[in-house]
Amino acid sequence: MTSHETKKQLTKEFSGLKYILTSEMRSKLLLTIYDDSKNLDDLRNELKKPSATILHGLKELENNNLVRKVQKYYELTSNGYLITTNMIKLIENWYSVNKSKLFWNNHDLSDLPDDALKNMYLLKNAEYVNSTTSDLSNAFNAYIKQISKARKLKIILPIYSENHFRHLITLLDGNELECLELVISEELENAMRQNEYIKQSILENEKVRIKTIKNNVKLFLTISDEAVCLTLFFKDGHYDDSQILIATDDEALKWALNLSAYY
Template sequence: MSKNENHEFKNIKYILTSTMRTKLIISIYEKEKNLEELRNELKKPSATILHGLKELENLNFVKKINKNYSLTSNGYLLAVNMLKLIENWYSINKNEIFWNRHDLKCIPKDLLKKLYQLKNSYCINSTNDDLSKALTTYIELLGESKNLKIILPIFSEIHIENLLNLVEKGIINNLSLITREEIIESINEHPKFKEILNLNNVKVTTLNLPINIFLTCSDEFISLTLFFKDGHYDDSQLLIDRSEEGATWGKSLFEYYLGKEDDKEKMIVE
């Protein structure tokens, strides 16, 4: 860490280790406020609030114009990143077991920094009483979908047959599939399944690299299942998000892997 980065780290730490300073930054981020508004909102005496405001003014995060307090440009940037940090932390803690038990190396760092976009996600967990709960839920979700983007890391007769049936019945209009070359080979070995690769509304991208992520993006939801840290696929936990932010995160992850095909083509040309 450079000298400047270390200085900024100390400033951020100084803010986050104080509930009052943190609340003041977030409150003023929403709109500029006077002392009375801050006192009524934070339920703290004027002396406590004024002390916190003075500390933030000394760091050039807050400025006072007439009787109102607002954020400086530095304060505004700090607030934006603080809120992302808080939302990230909330999102991680909300589904703590899911994130802790799985291998996350398959998710690019830029998207791990944006887990706040999955703050509305929730987990479906299979149980001893219902071992197929996650799978059943996933299949039900596909029945709601018209357009699908899927990263398929495993060969599964259940999944492939279900996708084929949904496409043939016209429930799914378009299917974009990213998978590994050996999975395509396995599909081709099954006369029952291989026709899915030749359907006009099915686009298949093959990658010759490990894909330890099962992602599905539709107009209605995204879902995610991952691998354990020992390399085995876990079908017992399904992460689902139906929000617009979640859709953005999922599509970004899909595009990231789709770009791996472009990288492969560039290498061939060169």
């Protein structure tokens, strides 16, 4: 968690953040010259604003050591580059959370570590899938579709679900799945060992590696060769199988692997 002193410092620095974000011109100027320096004509053509407005914004950024002029071209200073990089991250985080706001609003996020929460932008391409009254299995079927052709699976499994076990056993019995890594709590492992069929088919299967953690976690994360799937728990503690996030890009894989490594 952020310390009290750090929070006080963040509050002080908010004025600087507000200075950038409350000005559409200042924000757009930083974003426009982020990848490449631009002259006034370039900026006027891209921003569709008069020279006087652009020059006023550039002067303000120069005074704050965020932009400098080299001959006829404007470029970011090192401070400007760092600020703009993190501004982009903030915008992408905002977009990612807002895009799947129903998913995040409905669930308990307490077992997502700070780094996972701060890097939500890595999930900006994730697809939100939910079940409906006409198709109660929509989310689960989307999950099974994603794992059905996997060669390797890494799963943080928080629930005892014979429905999930049955599909995993089918995959293990086939030729596609080469390796299954399960991260489970001591309590869940003990429960699985009470069922002889699950014990032999999963826990004692040579394709399966078990990593046991002391406590259960309120998230169900699956990482395959091509997809990341995340389901969570309601705030009342019950597991929700009706809503899922699915992503198939490298950024989401990076987010999921970091979360998996944390546990």
